[in-house]
Amino acid sequence: xxxxxxxxxxALRRGGVLGINARNRNFVMxxxxxxxxxxxxxxxxxKRLAIEAGLAVPELYGVVRFQGELTHLDRLxxxxxxxxxxxxxxxxxxxxxxxxxxxxxxxxxxxxxxxxLREIEYFVSNILSGVxxxxxIPDAAMIEYRVRPSRLFESISxxxxxxxxxLIFRGIPVMAMVRLPTRASDGKANLHQGAVGVGIALATxxxxxxxxxxxKIDDHPDFGTPLTGxxxxxxxxxxxxxxxxxxxxxxxxxxxxxxxxxxxxxxMLEVNARPGLAIxxxxxxxxxxxxxxxxxxxQLPRDIRERIALAEELDAASQxxxxxxxxxGAGVAPRHER
Numbered sequence: 001x002x003x004x005x006x007x008x009x010x011a012l013r014r015g016g017v018l019g020i021n022a023r024n025r026n027f028v029m030x031x032x033x034x035x036x037x038x039x040x041x042x043x044x045x046x047k048r049l050a051i052e053a054g055l056a057v058p059e060l061y062g063v064v065r066f067q068g069e070l071t072h073l074d075r076l077x078x079x080x081x082x083x084x085x086x087x088x089x090x091x092x093x094x095x096x097x098x099x100x101x102x103x104x105x106x107x108x109x110x111x112x113x114x115x116x117l118r119e120i121e122y123f124v125s126n127i128l129s130g131v132x133x134x135x136x137i138p139d140a141a142m143i144e145y146r147v148r149p150s151r152l153f154e155s156i157s158x159x160x161x162x163x164x165x166x167l168i169f170r171g172i173p174v175m176a177m178v179r180l181p182t183r184a185s186d187g188k189a190n191l192h193q194g195a196v197g198v199g200i201a202l203a204t205x206x207x208x209x210x211x212x213x214x215x216k217i218d219d220h221p222d223f224g225t226p227l228t229g230x231x232x233x234x235x236x237x238x239x240x241x242x243x244x245x246x247x248x249x250x251x252x253x254x255x256x257x258x259x260x261x262x263x264x265x266x267x268m269l270e271v272n273a274r275p276g277l278a279i280x281x282x283x284x285x286x287x288x289x290x291x292x293x294x295x296x297x298x299q300l301p302r303d304i305r306e307r308i309a310l311a312e313e314l315d316a317a318s319q320x321x322x323x324x325x326x327x328x329g330a331g332v333a334p335r336h337e338r
Contacts, residue, residue, distance in 0.1 A: 016286030018277060027169070027291065031252025032273050039249045040271040041134060043142060044088045046249070053248045055241060056267045058084070058259075059145040067128055070121045076143065077107075077120070084147075085120075087127045088140040093190035095132025097123055098146060098160065110159045110187050147267065150233060150260040155225045156180055156198075160187030164200070164232065166242035166256045167275055167287070170300055173239050173311040174290050176200040177282040178207060178232065183222050191278055196220060198227045199283035202315035205235025211281040234266050239308045245271050285318055 018027075040046050050057045061083060062076045077083070085097040097120075099107045106114035115123075124141045126132065133139040149161045156162075160181030167175040177197045181187045184194030191197050196217065198210045210217045210227040219226055232238070242256040245268060255275025259267050280286050293314065294300070301307050 016288040016290075017280055018287040018291070020277065022288075023277060024274075027253040028274055031170070032254070033250065036250045037273055040251065040254070040273050042088055043086070043090070043270055044140065046271055049248045050245070050268050053244060055244060055248075056264065058147055058267055058269070061143040061145065063088075063143070064124055064128065064141040067125060070125060073121055073124060074117055077117075080143075082146040084144045085124060085127070086142050086144070087132045088142055089133040089135075089137065090127075090139075091132075091134050092192055093188045095127055096188065098187070100146065147259045148262045150262050152230060152233060152260075153180065155223060156196075156220045156227060156230065158182045158185075158187055158220075158222045160185075160189060161259055163189045163269060164238060164258045164260070165197075165275070165279060166239065166258065167254075167279060168242050168246040168251075168256055169253050169291055169294050170297075171243055171246050172294050172300065172307050172314075173202055173242050174294065174314070175279050175283055175287060176202055176239075177279045180220065180227075182212070182220070191276070196227065197278055197282040198230075199279070200232060202239070203312040205232040205238075206230065207232070209282055209284045211278060214278065214281060216281065216284075233260060236308055238266050239311065240304050241266055241268055243304050243307050290314055290318065 038045065039049060044063065047057050047060060061080065064070065064073065064076070081102045082100050084099070087095045090096065098110055099115075100110045101108040103114070106116060107120055108114050127139050127141040130136045130138045147161045149157065153162045157180045162178055162180050164176065164178050166173050177199050179189040179191060180196040180198060181189050182194050182196055186193065189195050191211075191213075194213065196210050196212045198207045200207055207230040208228050210219075212221060218228065238258050238260075241258060245256045246252075246254055249271050251271070251273055253275075255272040257269040257272070259269055261267055277287070301310060
């Protein structure tokens, strides 16, 4: 058993797969100053930075910070038929409530279940108490515009809003995937809840391999539709937003989450200082070689368009990883993709 594990780990290392410890030691700790963490761990702060930089984000309808403000929640939601409520310091999609409609005084979720105002108040109260926040600290509840996903995703996404994860290193996009909601993930685009991650070629914006719970798949588990060959719209614009987010947060190694609204186009959701590693399985190649290549560059382009061109050039030159990255991915992905 031990020899099999060691053999598999050796194969993963030869394939250039980056493990969690190496990620933390060589990239997160080295390139992400601790002083910058509050800029991304607090979604309200990240949103403010993005707005100041002229980046599109979902509109913020309001914020509830104290339990006493729950008495005003009905007024805050007045006239809102759809919205999203989430914790400002949440992680992994926990504590996110999506309301898609309002009927006869009830708030309807995407799965058709209806909630009363009292139930919404209870949900927000839990957010304020820190039930869903990093470290369990008291939190604030954000009420935002509900993104209407691009029609591109209708056949490969179950109810919710797909998002695109870009991994950025030293301002250069290095890997990408789209996370697709499933029935198992309850319509949420979170891998640890059962969503599908699909790799995207940086050079073309076209989807290829898929992964669900660390296992490689070719078709969406709910619809049976192929995951490969889908062209992500506004691809270069998305890459540009990712590169700009790295600049505005000052993080050398980060994950940027984006969505494509049917009417409003690309939007930035959040930035993560400790992005997970399942993106390697979705793309079927490891991060190590590409990260080391960028790390060795003494001069990197400052112009966003030049950075995107470099990212596309590096991606086009990449070779698929060996079978070591196929189902299982031992040691590759953390339990919670962040």
